[in-house]
Amino acid sequence: MNSSYATHASRSSSLFPPLTVATLVTAILAGIAADLTWEIWARGITPFWVGGPLEPAALVQSVFGLKSKFLAELIHGVVGVVFYPLGYLFIARPIARVVTPFLPWWIVGLGFGVGLWIFALYIMAHIFAGLPPFLGFITLTWASLVGHLLFGLVTAAAVRWRES
Numbered sequence: 783m784n785s786s787y788a789t790h791a792s793r794s795s796s797l798f799p800p801l802t803v804a805t806l807v808t809a810i811l812a813g814i815a816a817d818l819t820w821e822i823w824a825r826g827i828t829p830f831w832v833g834g835p836l837e838p839a840a841l842v843q844s845v846f847g848l849k850s851k852f853l854a855e856l857i858h859g860v861v862g863v864v865f866y867p868l869g870y871l872f873i874a875r876p877i878a879r880v881v882t883p884f885l886p887w888w889i890v891g892l893g894f895g896v897g898l899w900i901f902a903l904y905i906m907a908h909i910f911a912g913l914p915p916f917l918g919f920i921t922l923t924w925a926s927l928v929g930h931l932l933f934g935l936v937t938a939a940a941v942r943w944r945e946s
Contacts, residue, residue, distance in 0.1 A: 895934025
């Protein structure tokens with residue numbers, strides 16, 4: 783058996799992480815780290831750039847017709863801490879391993895962040911909430927991109943740390 787076949791066979795057998803408590807803990811730790819990074823960026827740094835914080839809860843309220851900002855913040859928090867990191871582990875990273883196996887982990891993390899940004903500002907904001915695509919590419923759009931890039935990078939870094 784040649785080494786490229788062995789590498790491919792090894793990679794395909796480990797395409798997805800095992801369904802274990804350790805994997806869930808990895809996802810949640812990655813989500814907490816990424817969400818804290820997002821919050822520091824969105825509420826602490828972005829206001830200096832765009833004049834106000836990023837408000838993902840307002841988007842959640844628009845999409846789901848919620849009146850409660852607290853409930854919208856809770857939904858966004860749970861999605862960021864639990865579901866997005868699971869999406870990285872079980873969707874984004876496996877796709878990258880098959881389609882672009884030559885990319886380093888940090889590029890895959892940044893790509894994941896871009897995917898989250900597209901999901902937030904095109905799928906959710908435009909298709910579901912009826913806002914202009916990518917909010918018309920205003921300054922807030924670019925602040926959101928940076929926040930999502932940071933989220934993706936920190937998610938990937940935390941997963942890499944936990945798996946090493």
